[in-house]
Amino acid sequence: QVQLVESGGGLVQAGGSLRLSCSASGGTFTIYTMGWFRQAPGKERQFVGFIKWSNGITYYGDSVKGRFTISRDNAKNMMYLQMNNLKPEDTAVYYCAANPSGIYTDNPGRYDYWGQGTQVTVSS
DSSP, X not given: OOEEEEEOOEEEETTOOEEEEEEEESSOXXXXXXXXXXXXXXXXXXXXXXXXXXXXXXXXXXXXXXXXXXXXXXXXXXXXXXXXXXXXXXXXXXXXXXXXXXXXXXXXXXXXXXXXXXXXXXEO
């Protein structure tokens, strides 16, 4: 059973940085695409970015491009989301997700496994 656990959320001032972590277990992650999504109160879940576990290829949503970076540590089965120059509109619960098919997609419906989420709050 695939399990994903996020950590690293918190409160930060606008312009600051945070690094989120996602610990993954129970799957053959070398073939997966791993994604980050976020959801603010009253809004739909929004794509942040993904990383192809096998080759490290990344892709980002327009709202975070140039500010956020996804990386992974294959040996530790860890994925990271480095968030720089944070803005109040980045405030949300952040989720990591796993897509076992390995396709490149920003559609949350194509991700089968999800973590419990970690809150990120950016104050102005």
